[in-house]
Every structure is written in structure tokens, then in C-alpha cells.
Amino acid sequence: MNSTAALRAATVVLGDRAILRGFDLEIHPGVTVVRGPNGSGKTTLLRALAGLVPLSHGAREAPARTLYLGQRPGLLRGVSARDNLRFLASFRGVPADGVGPALASWGIAAGTATRPVETLSAGERRRAGLARIDVERCDLVLLDEPFGDIDDAAAAQLLRTIRVLAGERRSVVIATHARFELDPGANEVVHLSPPG
Amino acid sequence: MTWHRIRLIAAREARAERGQPDGIVSAATFVATLILVESLAVGPLAASQPAVASALFWIAMAFAAILATSRSFERELEDDAIDAVLALPGGRDALYAGKAVALTALIASVAVAGGALSLLLLSLDVALPGHLAIVAVAGVLALPPVVVLFVVLALRLRSRGALVPILVLPVLVPQLVAATNGTAAAASGDATGAIAWAGLLIAFALVYSVLGLTIVATALE
Numbered sequence: 001m002n003s004t005a006a007l008r009a010a011t012v013v014l015g016d017r018a019i020l021r022g023f024d025l026e027i028h029p030g031v032t033v034v035r036g037p038n039g040s041g042k043t044t045l046l047r048a049l050a051g052l053v054p055l056s057h058g059a060r061e062a063p064a065r066t067l068y069l070g071q072r073p074g075l076l077r078g079v080s081a082r083d084n085l086r087f088l089a090s091f092r093g094v095p096a097d098g099v100g101p102a103l104a105s106w107g108i109a110a111g112t113a114t115r116p117v118e119t120l121s122a123g124e125r126r127r128a129g130l131a132r133i134d135v136e137r138c139d140l141v142l143l144d145e146p147f148g149d150i151d152d153a154a155a156a157q158l159l160r161t162i163r164v165l166a167g168e169r170r171s172v173v174i175a176t177h178a179r180f181e182l183d184p185g186a187n188e189v190v191h192l193s194p195p196g
Numbered sequence: 197m198t199w200h201r202i203r204l205i206a207a208r209e210a211r212a213e214r215g216q217p218d219g220i221v222s223a224a225t226f227v228a229t230l231i232l233v234e235s236l237a238v239g240p241l242a243a244s245q246p247a248v249a250s251a252l253f254w255i256a257m258a259f260a261a262i263l264a265t266s267r268s269f270e271r272e273l274e275d276d277a278i279d280a281v282l283a284l285p286g287g288r289d290a291l292y293a294g295k296a297v298a299l300t301a302l303i304a305s306v307a308v309a310g311g312a313l314s315l316l317l318l319s320l321d322v323a324l325p326g327h328l329a330i331v332a333v334a335g336v337l338a339l340p341p342v343v344v345l346f347v348v349l350a351l352r353l354r355s356r357g358a359l360v361p362i363l364v365l366p367v368l369v370p371q372l373v374a375a376t377n378g379t380a381a382a383a384s385g386d387a388t389g390a391i392a393w394a395g396l397l398i399a400f401a402l403v404y405s406v407l408g409l410t411i412v413a414t415a416l417e
Contacts, residue, residue: 050283054417064285074280077271078215079208084277087208091201091284116215117275125275132280 003028004171005049005066005140010058012044019044019195022058027140029169031162033182036192042175043071045192046142049173065092067138071145073129075117081128082113089135102134107154122149130154133161141165143174155179201286205294206301212271213302219267220302223260227310230256235318244318250379253314254335254372260310261303261339262361265347268295273351282416292344292412296405299340307336323385331382331390334397335375341404342367348408349415371400 003026012020019041027049034042047053048060050068075084082099089096103113106127117125126149133141143162147155163185165172174182183189213219234252235243242248272278281287311332314320322328346364350356378393 050279052279052283052417066283068279068283070276070279072276074276076208076212076277077274078212080215083208083211084280087204088280088284091204091281091287091290118216 003061005062006060007045007048007055008059008061010048010060011056012041012048012053013056014044014053017195018056020048021195025190027171027173028187029171030166030187031182031185032171032173032188032190033186034173034175034190034192035177037194040192040194042192043144045190046070046144046173046175049140050142063139065136065138066140066142067132067136068142069129069132069144069146071148073117073125074132075125075129077118078116080114081108081117081120081125081131084117085128085132085135088132092136094136096135098135099131102131103128105134106131106157123151123154126150127154130158130161133165139170141170141172143172143176145176146174147176147179198286198290201290202293202297205281205290206298209268209295209298210301213268213298216271219264220306222267223264223302223306224309226263227256227260227306228313230259231310231314231317240318244320246320246380246383247376249314249318249320250376250383251372253310253379254375256310257303257307257335257375258339258365258368258372259361260306261299261343262347262364264302264306265295265299265340265343266357266360268299269347269351278351288413288416289409291416292348292408293405296340296344296408299344300336303339304333304336307332320383322383324382324387324390327387327390327394328379328382331375331378331394331397334394334401335371335378337401338371338375338397338404339368341401341408342371345404345408345412348412351416371397374400 005027007023007025010020010023011018034045036042044053049062050066075081081103085099086096089099108124108128112124146158162172231252238248281291343364347360350360353359374393374396378390381389381393
């Protein structure tokens with residue numbers, strides 16, 4: 001089966017500490033779950049796949065249409081959630097008219113979507129960030145602890161969205177401590193150990 | 197990198213500044229205060245000399261550019277908004293160029309306000325207003341490519357607030373010398389001198405823009 005993305009013999013050094021050392025991983029369509037204790041390098045692994053941290057050694061392969069959603073919402077303050085998502089859609093060259101419906105489907109009403117993001121609650125900001133999945137329609141979706149800050153309804157929607165993406169043969173990589181119900185449906189569960 | 201993407205980043209920056217106008221407000225307040233304090237420090241007679249008045253103005257503008265640019269990138273770091281841009285194909289170059297464009301517009305508006313204040317406060321007579329405008333435009337164009345580049349280079353440093361002025365001000369000395377001499381030449385009626393200094397400022401803007409676009413993608417890793 002062809003891989004969507006891969007890290008080959010990847011080493012990532014942050015400060016004086018090698019977080020990943022000679023790490024190999026192939027991501028295939030479907031769900032890959034990354035598990036491990038705090039400090040084991042889950043976030044670094046996802047950021048390496050997204051090209052957000054440099055590799056000291058090794059190689060990274062990832063599609064141009066890669067979406068990384070970190071532990072914080074990634075939305076610019078002073079700008080509304082709607083305009084943040086419109087900007088990102090336009091930058092990728094995808095239609096921005098899907099932003100309103102996508103935000104609404106994640107429970108962000110039109111009035112809320114036009115307010116500056118710093119006036120939204122943490123959960124609303126997080127849900128607005130998750131709406132990028134529907135807007136940007138990427139081939140590789142990297143989710144770092146995506147269930148933090150969101151309520152049960154949003155978590156259920158996220159689980160549904162992940163299943164839909166997997167059904168569309170897109171690749172989803174999820175770093176999470178919880179949500180063990182993801183494991184049975186996953187292509188692969190990657191366990192990381194803290195670097196020695 | 198395309199103009200479309202640069203325009204998108206610049207528009208996003210303008211929106212953010214409209215929503216949280218602390219960059220332009222702090223830069224304009226800083227320029228006004230600095231011009232006032234400096235003119236008091238050197239005395240009204242000395243401050244109204246073209247060379248002194250020009251130097252006061254451009255030193256204030258350099259600090260204002262650093263202030264506004266730093267604030268702009270601090271906003272990007274809150275909630276990791278910058279990651280969303282850096283992960284986009286072509287996002288790094290477009291971020292540099294788009295920020296430089298947006299901050300040029302911001303600094304231009306601060307320069308208009310600061311220039312008007314300087315002219316009024318110091319009762320300056322300008323012999324060649326048209327040439328003064330050309331030098332001012334060139335000076336405003338010369339600042340952001342340098343300042344944005346150094347703010348990007350210092351982005352991951354914890355003490356960047358203190359380091360950026362230390363790093364960027366020595367590099368800005370040639371631009372400050374050119375802008376000061378060009379402004380003084382325009383104020384005192386030296387048309388050839390004003391245009392020559394303006395040309396040098398444009399050259400600085402081009403060189404640092406190319407340098408920034410060349411190294412910023414690596415610097416942002």
C-alpha cells in the first residue's frame with residue numbers, strides 16, 4: 001500500500017536533547033494513533049511530519065496538502081474565526097464559501113464566528129480550529145491532542161469526522177493520551193517512549 | 197510565492213491590527229513622545245536645525261518600526277497562529293513579504309503623523325517639500341525589510357524583546373544615515389543630495405528584501 005507520508009531515519013534535536021533518533025514511520029490512508037507518556041515526543045513527531053521542526057538527519061515525505069492542528073487553535077488574535085479560516089482557505093486555493101457552514105457544523109454560530117477570536121471561549125476557539133479540517137480538505141491531517149478543551153458533543157463530532165476522513169482514504173494522525181476507542185479502527189498505533 | 201499570497205498575509209495583518217490596534221497606537225505614541233523629549237533635550241534652537249530634526253525623526257521611526265514589528269509577531273505566537281501559516285506551502289516566504297508590506301503601510305501612517313508633529317513642534321521650514329516626500333517614502337520602504345528579517349531571526353529566542361533592538365539597530369545605521377542626510381538635504385534645498393540619498397535608501401530596501409526572501413524560509417524552521 002502506498003504511503004501518504006513518511007519519516008525516514010529521522011532525528012530531531014531540540015536544544016541539546018534528541019527527541020526522535022533515527023525514527024522511521026510510514027503513514028497510510030486511514031487512522032494512525034500516536035501514544036506515549038508526556039515528553040515522549042508525540043508533538044515533535046507531528047511537527048516533524050508537518051515540516052515545522054527541522055530534521056537533523058533523515059528525510060521527510062509529506063503531501064503539499066498537509067494540515068497540522070496543534071494543541072492551541074492556531075488562529076490569529078484580532079481577527080474573527082471566519083476571517084482566519086477564509087484566509088487559510090484562500091491561501092490554499094480552496095473555496096472560502098465553505099467556511100460559514102463548516103463553522104456552523106462545529107457549533108460556531110454566525111454571530112460568534114464574526115467576533116475576534118480572543119473574545120471566544122477556549123472550547124469555541126478549539127472548535128473553530130477543528131473546522132479547518134472541513135474547509136481545507138487535506139490529504140494528511142495531523143491532530144495533536146485534539147480532544148482537549150472540547151465538550152462531549154464536539155468530541156463525538158470529531159470522532160465522526162475522523163471516521164469520514166478515513167473512509168475517504170485520507171490519512172489522519174492523532175496524538176492523544178485518551179480516546180482508546182480510536183485504537184481498534186486504527187491502521188497503526190505508534191507507541192513512543194521518552195528519549196533516554 | 198505569489199503576489200496573491202503576499203496580499204493575503206498583508207490583508208490578514210491589517211485585519212489583526214484593526215481588531216487589536218496596539219501596534220500602530222504604541223508606535224505612534226512612542227514616536228510623538230520621543231520627538232517631544234528629544235527636542236526638549238537638545239533645546240529648541242538645536243532641534244530646529246535640519247540635520248538634528250531629521251536625525252530625531254528617523255531614530256524615532258526606527259524604534260517605532262521595531263516596536264510595531266515585534267508586536268505583530270508576538271500576536272502570531274499567541275495561540276500558535278504562526279504555525280498555521282508556516283505549515284502552508286509557500287507560507288514562510290509569503291509571511292515575510294506580507295508582513296513587510298503590511299508594516300510598511302503601518303509605518304507610513306506613523307511617519308505621516310510623526311512628520312507633521314515634527315514640522316509643527318520644531319517650526320521647520322522645508323525648502324523642497326516634494327523632495328522631502330520622496331526621501332520619506334524611500335526611508336519608510338527601507339526600514340521594514342530589515343526589521344522584519346531580524347524579528348524573524350530572533351523569533352524562537354526567549355529574550356527576543358531585548359535582543360531585537362540590539363541586533364537590528366547597528367544594521368540600520370546606514371539607513372538612518374541616508375534617511376537623515378536625505379531629509380536634511382531636502383529641508384535645506386539640496387535637490388541633488390536628497391534624490392541621491394533617496395536612491396541609496398531604495399537600494400537598501402531592495403537588497404534586504406532579496407536577502408530576507410532568500411534566508412527567511414530556513415530561519416523560520
